[in-house]
Amino acid sequence: MSNTPPIxxxxxxxxxxxxxxxxxxxxxxxNRGEHWILMGSNGSGKTSLLSALTGYFSPTEGDIDLLGERxxxxxxxxxxxxxxxxxxxxxxxxxxxxxxxxxxxxxKYAIIDYWGQPKRxxxxxxxxxxxxxxxxYLADRPWAVLxxxxxxxxxxxxxxxxxxxxxxxxxxxxxLDPVARETFLQxxxxxxxxxxxxxxxxxxxxxxxxxxxxxxxxxxxxxxxITQGTxxxxxxxxxxxxxxxxxxxxxxxxxxxxxxxxxxxTRRNLCC
Numbered sequence: 462m463s464n465t466p467p468i469x470x471x472x473x474x475x476x477x478x479x480x481x482x483x484x485x486x487x488x489x490x491x492n493r494g495e496h497w498i499l500m501g502s503n504g505s506g507k508t509s510l511l512s513a514l515t516g517y518f519s520p521t522e523g524d525i526d527l528l529g530e531r532x533x534x535x536x537x538x539x540x541x542x543x544x545x546x547x548x549x550x551x552x553x554x555x556x557x558x559x560x561x562x563x564x565x566x567x568x569k570y571a572i573i574d575y576w577g578q579p580k581r582x583x584x585x586x587x588x589x590x591x592x593x594x595x596x597x598y599l600a601d602r603p604w605a606v607l608x609x610x611x612x613x614x615x616x617x618x619x620x621x622x623x624x625x626x627x628x629x630x631x632x633x634x635x636x637l638d639p640v641a642r643e644t645f646l647q648x649x650x651x652x653x654x655x656x657x658x659x660x661x662x663x664x665x666x667x668x669x670x671x672x673x674x675x676x677x678x679x680x681x682x683x684x685x686x687i688t689q690g691t692x693x694x695x696x697x698x699x700x701x702x703x704x705x706x707x708x709x710x711x712x713x714x715x716x717x718x719x720x721x722x723x724x725x726x727t728r729r730n731l732c733c
Contacts, residue, residue: 465493466526466528466529467490467491467492467493467526468491468492468493468495468527468528468626468627468660469489469490469491469514469525469526469527469627469660470489470490470491470524470525470526471487471488471489471490471514471523471524471525471526472488472523472524472525472526473486473487473488473522473523473524474486474487474488474489474510474513474520474522474523474524474525475487475520475521475522475523476506476509476513476518476520476521476684477521482684483506483509483684484506484509484510484513484520484684485683485684485685486522486523486685487510487523487681487684487685487686488686489679489686489689491627491660491662491677493660494660494676495660495676495677496653496660496661496662496663496674496675496676496677497660497661497662497663497675497676497677497678497679498662498663498665498671498675498677498678498679498692498696499662499663499664499665499678499679499681500664500665500666500678500679500680500681500704501680501681501682501704502666502682502704502705502706504683505681505682505683505684505704506681506683506684507664507681510681511546511548511629511631511664513525514527514544514629515541515544515546515629516532516538516540516541519533527540527543527544527626527627528540528543528626541571542571542623542625543623543625543626543627544625544626544627544628544629545568545617545620545621545623545625545627545628545629545659546620546628546629546630546631547613547616547617547620547628547629547630547631547633548629548631548632549631549632549635549636551616552612552613552616554573555573555604555612556573556604557603557604557605558603558604558605559603559604560600560601560602560603560604561591561596561599561600561601561602561603561604561607561611561615562584562587562588562591562600562601563579563587564604564615564616564619565587565590565591565615565618565619565622566579566583566584566587566622567619567622568618568619568620568621568622568623569583569586569622569623571623583622586622587600587618587622588600590618590621590622591615591618593618593621593652593655594614594615594617594618594621594648594652595614595648596611596614596615596618599611599614599615608641609636609637609641610637610641610642610644610645613633613634613637613645614645614648617630617652621659625659626659626660627659627660627662628659628660628661628662629662629664630649630661630662630663630664631664632664632665632666633645633649633663634646634665634667634670642670646670646672647672649661649663649672649674650672650673650674653672653674653675654674661674661675663675667720668696668701668711668718668719668720669717669718669719669720671692671696671717671718672716672717673716673717675692676691676692677689677690677691677692677695678690678691678692678695678696680695680700680701680703680704681704682703682704682706687700687703687704688700696711696718697711698710698711701720707722708722709721709722710722
């Protein structure tokens with residue numbers, strides 16, 4: 462049996478603010494080779510969980526271990542570099558005039574709006590990563606002229622600059638049109654299957670965004686885990702209905718999923 466620690470282990474994690482319990486004794490382990498879906502409705506505690514994982518939100522109780530190191534006992538600043546994150550909040554903070562290549566370089570130093578002349582080795586690595594995310598043609602284009610889909614790819618390249626072992630994608634398809642979203646999801650599938658891919662955590666409300674590369678899923682509701690496990694065993698109509706507080710029906714179409722809501726005869730497709 463391997464003694465290699467899991468990528469992430471969350472034990473008895475609780476967060477309480479102003480007398481309100483946001484997360485309630487959450488347990489979660491992400492092992493090497495696993496890619497996870499984190500699913501929950503608005504207000505389920507997803508944002509607080511992500512903030513705790515990245516060291517920006519101190520838990521009231523419990524432990525978070527990353528690569529065998531414990532938050533609070535090790536250097537949080539150093540541990541954070543092992544986690545890459547792509548979020549809409551970060552997308553809105555980028556400098557409009559900054560070339561995509563510099564935006565990628567800035568990820569190594571966890572700064573926004575890179576000033577000065579980057580080191581040659583950083584520029585070479587940034588170009589390699591832009592090529593990896595199939596966006597090398599964007600290197601000299603400023604942030605302001607990039608499409609939403611292009612921005613997401615640049616942000617992933619930026620997150621990979623620190624060579625993270627865990628990459629969190631917080632609703633990365635928000636704001637993408639259907640074609641751009643599908644193109645982006647196909648890219649995620651390719652990234653997740655690449656030899657040196659970090660463990661992926663995709664935060665989403667939409668089952669149609671669950672690509673075959675994702676192996677596990679965690680359902681969160683009102684700060685509690687409804688259930689977690691493999692996508693094959695845990696992604697079903699019952700768990701989705703419980704998570705979102707409504708009667709829904711899950712359908713599979715090839716390797717992808719669709720969600721329907723409503724009673725028989727009045728079903729509505731929720732895939733878009």
